[in-house]
Amino acid sequence: MKDLVPFHIRNLVPYESAKSINITGNILLNANELPWKKEIFIKNNLLNRYPDFQPIKLIQRYSNYVKLKFNNILATRGADEAIELLIKSFCTSQKDSIMITPPTYDMYRVSATILNIKVVSIPLNKNFQLNCKEILNNLVNIKLIYLCNPNNPTGNILFKHDVEIILKKLPLHILLIIDEAYIEFSSKNSFIYLLAKHSNLIILRTLSKAFGLAGIRCGFILSNAKLIKILRNVLNPYPIPTPTSSIAITALHKNNIVIMKRYVSLILKYKKYLINKISQFYFVKCIYPSNANFILVKFINAKLVFTHLLKYGIILRDQSNKYLLKNCLRISVGTQLECQSLINIFLILEQGRDI
Ligand SMILES: *Cc1c(COP(=O)(O)O)cnc(C)c1O
Numbered sequence: 001m002k003d004l005v006p007f008h009i010r011n012l013v014p015y016e017s018a019k020s021i022n023i024t025g026n027i028l029l030n031a032n033e034l035p036w037k038k039e040i041f042i043k044n045n046l047l048n049r050y051p052d053f054q055p056i057k058l059i060q061r062y063s064n065y066v067k068l069k070f071n072n073i074l075a076t077r078g079a080d081e082a083i084e085l086l087i088k089s090f091c092t093s094q095k096d097s098i099m100i101t102p103p104t105y106d107m108y109r110v111s112a113t114i115l116n117i118k119v120v121s122i123p124l125n126k127n128f129q130l131n132c133k134e135i136l137n138n139l140v141n142i143k144l145i146y147l148c149n150p151n152n153p154t155g156n157i158l159f160k161h162d163v164e165i166i167l168k169k170l171p172l173h174i175l176l177i178i179d180e181a182y183i184e185f186s187s188k189n190s191f192i193y194l195l196a197k198h199s200n201l202i203i204l205r206t207l208s209k210a211f212g213l214a215g216i217r218c219g220f221i222l223s224n225a226k227l228i229k230i231l232r233n234v235l236n237p238y239p240i241p242t243p244t245s246s247i248a249i250t251a252l253h254k255n256n257i258v259i260m261k262r263y264v265s266l267i268l269k270y271k272k273y274l275i276n277k278i279s280q281f282y283f284v285k286c287i288y289p290s291n292a293n294f295i296l297v298k299f300i301n302a303k304l305v306f307t308h309l310l311k312y313g314i315i316l317r318d319q320s321n322k323y324l325l326k327n328c329l330r331i332s333v334g335t336q337l338e339c340q341s342l343i344n345i346f347l348i349l350e351q352g353r354d355i
Contacts, residue, residue, distance in 0.1 A: 008116045015110045018317065025313035027338050032152070032182070032294050034212030034263060035334040042246040050238050055245040061252035062220055066192060066205070071225040074232060075248075077239045079181055079206040079219035084111040086144055086177060086202065086221075089234040091117045096143040101130060103154060103322040105179060108146040123323055128154040128288070130162045136169055145170075148179040150186055153319050153330045155290030157189045167198045175227075177202045184210030184264050186291035192222065199224050209293065210264050211251050216244045267293045271333045277343045281350055285327070294332045302327040305349065312345045 002010075014020075018031035059073050066073070076082040087098060097118040100108045104124075112119050120142060122134045128151060135145065145166075149158045167176055180203055183190050194201055203222040208214035218240065221231060240248075250256060275287050275295060283305065286298040299305050302320045306329055309316060317330040333339065 006116070008113060012110070012113050015106050018315075023310060023315060025310065025315040027314040027334065027341055029332040029334050029338065029342065030315045030317040030330075031214070032209060032292070032330075032332045033214050034210065034267070034293070035332075035338060036212060036263065038212050038251075040247050040250055042243060042250070044242060044246055047242060049242075051240055051242040051245060053235075053237060053239070054232075055240060055249070057249050058240065058245045058252070061249055064254070065252055065257060066220075066222060068192070068195070068222060069225075071228060072195070072222055074221040074223075074228050074235065075240050075245075076219045076221060076235065077244075078208060078217040079179065079204045080107055080111075081217075081239065082204050082219050082221045083107050083146070083177075083179075084115070085231055085235055086175070087112055087115050087117055089231055090143050090175060091115065093117060095141065097141045099135065099138070099142045099145040101135070101147060103128075103151075103319070103325050104146070104148050105152045105181075124151075124154070126324070128156045128324075129159055130166070132162050132165055135166060139171070139174060142174055144175050144177055146177050146179065148181070149189065149191065150182045150291040152182065152292070153294070153296055153317065153322070153325070153328075155288055155292045155294060155296050157186055157291045160189075160191075163191060164194070167194060167201060170200060172200050175200045175202055177204060179204045181206045181209055182292035184260065185268065185293050189291065195222060195224065199226070202227065207248055207251060211260055212263065213247065213251055216247050217241075218244050218248045264293075267333050270336055270339050271295065273336075274331070274333060274339045274342070277339075278346060281346050283349070294330055296325070296328055296330050298326075298328050300327070302329050305329060308349050309342070309345055312341075314342055314345060 054075055058075055059070055062073055063070055093116040097120050098112045099120045101124050102121050109119050122131055125131055170176060178191050180190060206219040278284055279287055283300045285300055288296040306318050319325045319328045319330050
């Protein structure tokens with residue numbers, strides 16, 4: 001095996017997805033998905049043909065949604081493919097590095113490592129905000145900087161002022177990538193408005209979260225036409241399966257965008273309810289401010305809470321091994337019923353006092 005598997009793959013710590021850890025339950029609050037199923041029916045009789053590279057109608061609809069031009073948009077197989085595509089397009093192995101700001105989404109590190117690209121970490125500060133000075137002082141060999149807004153798993157948005165300062169001082173050969181997977185839950189905080197001003201800014205989006213379509217794998221890269229053109233040349237020839245684009249086109253119809261926004265309001269309402277209720281338990285130490293569809297919670301003993309909930313079929317995401325996140329669990333906001341179930345199990349835990 002040593003002769004077969006390259007060193008950087010042998011030492012890879014793989015992405016631990018909600019599906020890769022082998023536990024089962026009936027209330028899934030671990031993957032930040034929307035808790036409602038979509039009933040979308042598609043008529044499709046062209047499956048013997050390869051799909052269009054970039055289905056026109058799909059790009060048109062997303063262009064209306066984000067109010068950007070056609071040539072500022074590239075559709076990908078989820079935001080995860082976009083993360084990898086950017087590294088493939090702009091980084092040279094043994095030479096270039098990417099920068100990340102942990103605790104953050106793990107796929108930036110995983111994708112870079114798989115492509116044998118070095119990762120420089122500039123941790124967030126105690127308030128989960130950017131360390132601008134450190135970021136700007138460590139740009140040697142950096143090609144891409146990955147930021148996440150709202151950040152996963154902490155849930156907060158980044159200070160506008162910090163991002164603006166970084167962009168202002170960043171040399172143009174270094175690209176700033178802002179992952180806005182959760183932006184619909186905090187839409188006024190998007191950094192889209194900076195795209196027109198900065199040729200080295202890239203924004204990532206997805207239909208997996210607020211649109212409730214994690215199963216179809218559809219994401220978008222937003223940037224200036226020049227960068228999009230380069231990325232088009234590197235992207236695989238058929239990134240969007242025909243059923244995916246059919247469903248995505250329907251989901252992006254203006255009537256369905258209104259429905260998406262209604263679901264977002266519901267989730268925000270349940271989030272408020274959940275925060276209000278669980279902040280009262282003695283074993284909850286702190287609930288971090290959230291601009292997304294999940295909350296990060298610090299417990300007295302996260303492991304105990306996690307396993308207790310697991311016994312009742314409720315699955316959360318354990319974050320306690322991450323930098324700054326000791327004893328923290330991430331809870332996706334589910335339906336009202338799911339939130340209530342979680343609170344009920346917390347009540348049992350409190351009465352049992354077995355913590
Ligand atoms: C879920 C998530 C993604 C992945 O999006 P897909 O479109 O499902 O690949 C990307 N970035 C962040 C921060 C996420 O939380």
